[in-house]
Amino acid sequence: MSKKSVCIVGSGNWGSAIAKILGKNVKERSDKFEICVKMWMYEEMVDGRKLTEIVNTEHENIKYLPGVKIPENVVAIPDLIKASEDADILIFVLPHQFVAKTCQQMKGKIKSSAVAVSLIKGVSIDDSGMKMISNVIKEVLGIECCALMGANLAGEVAQEQFCETTIGCAVNGTGELLKSLFETPYFRCSVVTDQATVELCGALKNIVGIGAGIADGLGHGDNTKAAVIRLGLMEMIKFSEIFIPGSQRSTFFESCGISDLVATCHGGRNRMLGEHIVKSDKTVKQLEKELLKGQSFQGPLAAREIFKMLKDKNLIERFPLFVSVHYICLRESQPEEFINCLRNHPEHI
Ligand SMILES: NC(=O)c1ccc[n+]([C@@H]2O[C@H](COP(=O)([O-])OP(=O)(O)OC[C@H]3O[C@@H](n4cnc5c(N)ncnc54)[C@H](O)[C@@H]3O)[C@@H](O)[C@H]2O)c1
Numbered sequence: 337m338s339k340k341s342v343c344i345v346g347s348g349n350w351g352s353a354i355a356k357i358l359g360k361n362v363k364e365r366s367d368k369f370e371i372c373v374k375m376w377m378y379e380e381m382v383d384g385r386k387l388t389e390i391v392n393t394e395h396e397n398i399k400y401l402p403g404v405k406i407p408e409n410v411v412a413i414p415d416l417i418k419a420s421e422d423a424d425i426l427i428f429v430l431p432h433q434f435v436a437k438t439c440q441q442m443k444g445k446i447k448s449s450a451v452a453v454s455l456i457k458g459v460s461i462d463d464s465g466m467k468m469i470s471n472v473i474k475e476v477l478g479i480e481c482c483a484l485m486g487a488n489l490a491g492e493v494a495q496e497q498f499c500e501t502t503i504g505c506a507v508n509g510t511g512e513l514l515k516s517l518f519e520t521p522y523f524r525c526s527v528v529t530d531q532a533t534v535e536l537c538g539a540l541k542n543i544v545g546i547g548a549g550i551a552d553g554l555g556h557g558d559n560t561k562a563a564v565i566r567l568g569l570m571e572m573i574k575f576s577e578i579f580i581p582g583s584q585r586s587t588f589f590e591s592c593g594i595s596d597l598v599a600t601c602h603g604g605r606n607r608m609l610g611e612h613i614v615k616s617d618k619t620v621k622q623l624e625k626e627l628l629k630g631q632s633f634q635g636p637l638a639a640r641e642i643f644k645m646l647k648d649k650n651l652i653e654r655f656p657l658f659v660s661v662h663y664i665c666l667r668e669s670q671p672e673e674f675i676n677c678l679r680n681h682p683e684h685i
Pocket of ligand 1 (some may be wrong): 346347348349350351352377378379380394400430431432434438457488489491492497518620630631632634
């Protein structure tokens with residue numbers, strides 16, 4: 337088997353943490369992978385210098401993952417085509433609103449035999465309904481695309497704290513190849529075939545994470561948080577059963593399911609957003625600008641997209657937690673209403 341070359345499409349917080357893992361793994365597994373990992377970086381100026389230049393000289397993404405060294409065999413490239421044209425494995429790790437446009441630019445300019453893996457949490461909704469991000473990538477680029485998601489807060493992974501992740505891959509062989517690319521003693525990968533549920537979990541848990549933050553902001557403790565997690569999980573399962581034919585409950589017991597949900601409800605940006613929504617009267621956009629400095633909250637986008645699907649299918653009443661988070665993010669409902677939604681949840685009837 338010829339050696340596979342790897343390109344990371346995206347270089348934010350998670351992309352940079354993954355670059356650290358991959359840079360080391362390809363060197364250790366050089367019988368399987370080319371040693372140079374290309375990382376496409378959306379170019380921006382930081383302190384008057386190009387971010388690609390900073391990464392390639394200081395080997396640190398000082399904007400999105402400060403304080404973490406990225407191996408020297410990871411090369412930041414501002415030109416998307418130059419970064420991706422020779423790759424056998426394309427790792428997509430961008431905020432989901434940029435995926436379609438990025439893929440359009442790559443269309444027809446990459447290897448037709450390449451395989452992709454999406455690390456992107458979110459779904460895309462258009463007139464034809466819900467689409468997993470891997471399907472957007474697959475359709476535009478015409479290549480196979482798997483998914484990798486789990487309880488993986490980037491900062492903790494970058495510090496090599498132990499965690500697990502799930503690779504969702506319906507095609508035999510590719511899952512194992514990806515496992516050998518990503519796995520380390522502190523980043524354990526399991527492979528499942530129920531890819532759509534793996535991806536859906538990654539989008540839905542961010543909505544529940546905002547709910548957990550709202551409960552925190554209102555001064556509620558661990559019991560309420562546990563209720564948010566349980567009711568959120570029930571809505572996630574119900575949603576998958578309705579919208580993903582063949583979705584398996586066992587997938588919710590993988591890292592992409594319950595583990596990611598618990599982590600998101602205790603740490604991370606979306607929980608933080610929920611807390612700030614309670615403690616200020618600013619809009620989500622204003623909070624994003626103030627708190628994230630260039631990064632984005634994925635939860636409100638997911639809530640909006642899921643709400644649209646529920647509305648179209650007349651299912652709003654069956655998903656009060658998702659719906660309440662959506663209205664609170666829009667500032668059309670008071671945060672206090674969230675607790676009422678838990679109190680009157682259909683799971684209690
Ligand atoms: N951060 C985490 O802990 C984490 C963990 C697991 C999964 N994820 C998922 O990874 C994905 C990426 O998240 P992140 O945290 O790395 O992103 P981020 O918010 O840290 O970074 C934003 C990135 O978007 C880029 N960008 C800005 N404008 C752009 C444009 N117009 N076109 C293309 N790129 C543009 C920026 O350069 C930057 O690299 C998300 O789907 C997220 O859910 C994140």
